[in-house]
Amino acid sequence: xxxxxxxPGRLARPANLLVxxxxxxxxxxxxxxxxxxxxxxxxxxxxxVHVAVAWMGLAGFPFMAIAGFLYLRTRxxxxxxxxxxxxxxxxxxxxxxxxxxxxWAHEAxxxxxTWDPRLTTAFIxxxxxxxxLVVGRSLEDLHHRARIGAVLAIVGALEVPLVxxxxxxxxxxxxxxxxxxxVMLVTLLVSVVGFSAFFISLLVFRTKQLAAEQRxxxxxxxxxx
Amino acid sequence: MTSFLAAYxxxxxxxxxxxxRLRANHQHMTRRxxxxxxxxNEQLEERxxxxxx
Numbered sequence: 260x261x262x263x264x265x266x267p268g269r270l271a272r273p274a275n276l277l278v279x280x281x282x283x284x285x286x287x288x289x290x291x292x293x294x295x296x297x298x299x300x301x302x303x304x305x306x307x308v309h310v311a312v313a314w315m316g317l318a319g320f321p322f323m324a325i326a327g328f329l330y331l332r333t334r335x336x337x338x339x340x341x342x343x344x345x346x347x348x349x350x351x352x353x354x355x356x357x358x359x360x361x362x363w364a365h366e367a368x369x370x371x372x373t374w375d376p377r378l379t380t381a382f383i384x385x386x387x388x389x390x391x392l393v394v395g396r397s398l399e400d401l402h403h404r405a406r407i408g409a410v411l412a413i414v415g416a417l418e419v420p421l422v423x424x425x426x427x428x429x430x431x432x433x434x435x436x437x438x439x440x441x442v443m444l445v446t447l448l449v450s451v452v453g454f455s456a457f458f459i460s461l462l463v464f465r466t467k468q469l470a471a472e473q474r475x476x477x478x479x480x481x482x483x484x
Numbered sequence: 485m486t487s488f489l490a491a492y493x494x495x496x497x498x499x500x501x502x503x504x505r506l507r508a509n510h511q512h513m514t515r516r517x518x519x520x521x522x523x524x525n526e527q528l529e530e531r532x533x534x535x536x537x
Contacts, residue, residue, distance in 0.1 A: 347502070461506070464506060
């Protein structure tokens with residue numbers, strides 16, 4: 260029973276090693292390889308982690324909306340496990356986007372926070388993520404929770420384009436896509452890939468854990484009956 | 485430099501808390517599985533004796 264419920268699988272070890280390698284490369288590239296920017300100095304390096312977590316924070320809701328839609332179509336709780344795991348990981352990424360963005364803003368604009376369209380829409384996205392987590396924890400019935408979650412995820416996914424295009428649609432101070440040296444762009448890419456691989460591995464692990472938890476609860480119920 | 489370090493430390497602090505939470509969940513689940521295995525073993529041991537009675 261133990262092996263079937265919590266076994267990591269045959270590919271887990273090479274996959275974990277790959278994730279560690281990618282993440283290590285990302286940190287190394289951001290700290291040592293990327294050149295120091297002339298105007299902002301070392302603070303500019305925040306961008307490598309800020310963009311990486313922001314991308315994962317944005318990708319969460321479309322992923323959860325697809326999982327939610329598939330749940331509504333099939334009524335299979337496995338899709339809800341993917342959505343719930345993604346909501347946790349994406350909430351962390353969205354929170355980190357706001358925090359690292361605030362640190363960046365303090366260096367670049369001299370303020371910790373301003374109601375810029377990009378910042379405001381990102382904050383609204385964080386509130387929807389938080390709402391999803393609160394609703395998920397307050398409902399007992401698994402299918403009821405999955406249904407409400409699917410609807411919330413679809414609403415959240417509709418907010419993502421607003422965050423993405425906020426710098427183009429509205430006038431603000433957040434940079435669109437500033438020009439950078441090729442080394443900086445490569446570092447940014449390595450960072451995005453490394454952090455994405457790491458957060459995806461957390462997502463896969465959490466999904467398996469949620470599925471195992473549900474199966475375990477079912478077995479306990481059957482034994483109690 | 486301070487802002488850069490603060491950003492990186494914040495990221496790893498969040499990640500560490502989440503990973504520790506996952507680990508605690510994993511350990512809790514392993515204990516539940518062990519308890520279930522013990523319960524099942526006890527039930528299996530009781531069955532032949534109850535039949536014999």
